Amino acid sequence: MxxxxxxxxxxxxxxxxxxxxxxxxxxxxxxxxxxxxxxxxxxxxxxxxxxxxxxxxxxxxxxxxxxxxxxxxxxxxxxxxxxxxxxxxxxxxxxxxxxxxxxxxxxxxxxxxxxxxxxDIEFRAFTHALVSVLSVTDRLVAAGRLDATAASDVVELAREVHFSSRTNAALLAAADERGTGAAMRLVVDELRGDRLGDIxxxxxxxxxxxxxxxxxxxxxxxxxTVPLTSYRREWRLQHTPATADPDGPTERQVLAYAQLFLPDFPDRHTAHVLGNLRPEYPEIGFDDLPPAWMDGLSPDELVRRRILAPGERDTLDEKERALRVLVRTFRRRSGRLVYEEIPPELAADLPELTGQSARLLRLTERAMWVNPKFHPGDVPTQQLDDTFAALWRTDHLPTAVLDRGFRSLGEFREQARPYFMAARAVVAMNDAPRPADAAL
Structure with missing residues (x-):
């Protein structure tokens, strides 16, 4: 065991x-x-x-x-x-x-x-927990070194000091103001590590x-019985390692890598959505779009909701428009998640995707080591958006993230930040002049 x-x-x-x-x-x-x-x-x-x-x-x-x-x-x-x-x-x-x-x-x-x-300093404590003060006062009262009233005063005073500030100095200063400095000094001395020990x-x-x-x-x-809520499904995806290595990428990170970097992921996502909807909603004619549920959803309203890009209002016919709406608004039951696991369609590519994900995440770790002031969480949102818009060659990011299976811009940004350095490098390579383009 x-x-x-x-x-x-x-x-x-x-x-x-x-x-x-x-x-x-x-x-x-x-x-x-x-x-x-x-x-x-x-x-x-x-x-x-x-x-x-x-x-x-x-x-x-x-x-x-x-x-x-x-x-x-x-x-x-x-x-x-x-x-x-x-x-x-x-x-x-x-x-x-x-x-x-x-x-x-x-x-x-x-x-x-x-x-x-x-x-790096072995989690050394900087302040005292209230239960530590309680234990010490109990011990001192039982030994006859502190009376019960003074012990109660010390505990209540310690309770008033916020846990993040409950140092020896703060406790003694507060006690001196209340006239209980002697009792507090007895307690603080007993809290030393070389005494009987913290509770x-x-x-x-x-x-x-x-x-x-x-x-x-x-x-x-x-x-x-633990209800299998959408939150539990999301937690599993976010935190379960994709392989037996507990320090490797999680399933969510590997899925995010596929969503962000596979050129054909929008096509894969469309097939995934239709494959899941057909058996569950046989009454909808997916081969004869648009279905009745499209009634009342005007192109202008869909653009306003950023489900369609402005240019798609006029360039997509009714059937194509219905397909885009269907794919971009798809959610698993309960209405929160688009993906609650790595889809089976990626299973054959999983070892390669996991390896690629690990390599790109190490690039971010390397950047943070080289520049301690850098953290992907601090990357300006506009810079993050612009980088992935350039990677995907899109002029309308809100619909592009939906086509790649993200449920919102917020979820895209959360998953994309650890991969920002890699995406920026790919964009830079794509934009670099080819040898034939070099000026003489």
């Missing part, structure tokens, strides 16, 4: 991460459970997780993993919170912080939140050791 431990500051430099059977990962984020392709031979322990700048782990991701037969445990920090939220639905909570969430002593995300560094670390280390020893409670038996 392998225990996949998602942890950051709670287990920074902890020896338990080096124990046999433990596979450490950074704090968990949305999509990580899809990325790993776990099986019933694995166990997941969620300790720390990220949010705010990165989407947090979703409840349905955890439930889907449990439904697939992978035990999921939570402790100490975000893991304890998620375990409490999913109590009775398959996730198992461990430790003191989890028990506090269960009995209502702590209720907020902010009660376990803190700021910390990145992996989040104590919980997390105990959870790892219990799981390795087989001493943790078994997940509850029973079937869990």
């Amino acid at each position: 392998t225990i996949h431990v998602f942890a950051g500051p709670s287990l920074s430099r902890s020896p338990v991460l080096a124990l046999d059977g433990v596979c450490p990962h950074p704090p968990i984020a949305h999509g990580d459970l899809y990325r790993l392709r776990l099986s019933g031979e694995d166990t997941v322990l969620i300790v720390d997780g990220v949010y705010q700048h990165t989407a947090p782990i979703r409840h349905k991701e955890i439930l889907e993993l449990y439904a697939a037969g992978v035990p999921v445990y939570g402790t100490a920090s975000l893991g304890a919170l998620r375990a409490c939220e999913l109590h009775g639905h398959g996730m198992v909570g461990l430790g003191t912080v989890y028990a506090w969430y269960q009995d209502g002593r702590v209720i907020s995300d902010a009660d376990v939140a803190l700021t910390h560094g990145d992996a 989040k670390r104590i919980d997390a280390e105990a959870a790892v050791r219990d799981l390795l020893a087989g001493a943790a409670p078994e997940p509850p038996a029973g079937d869990v």
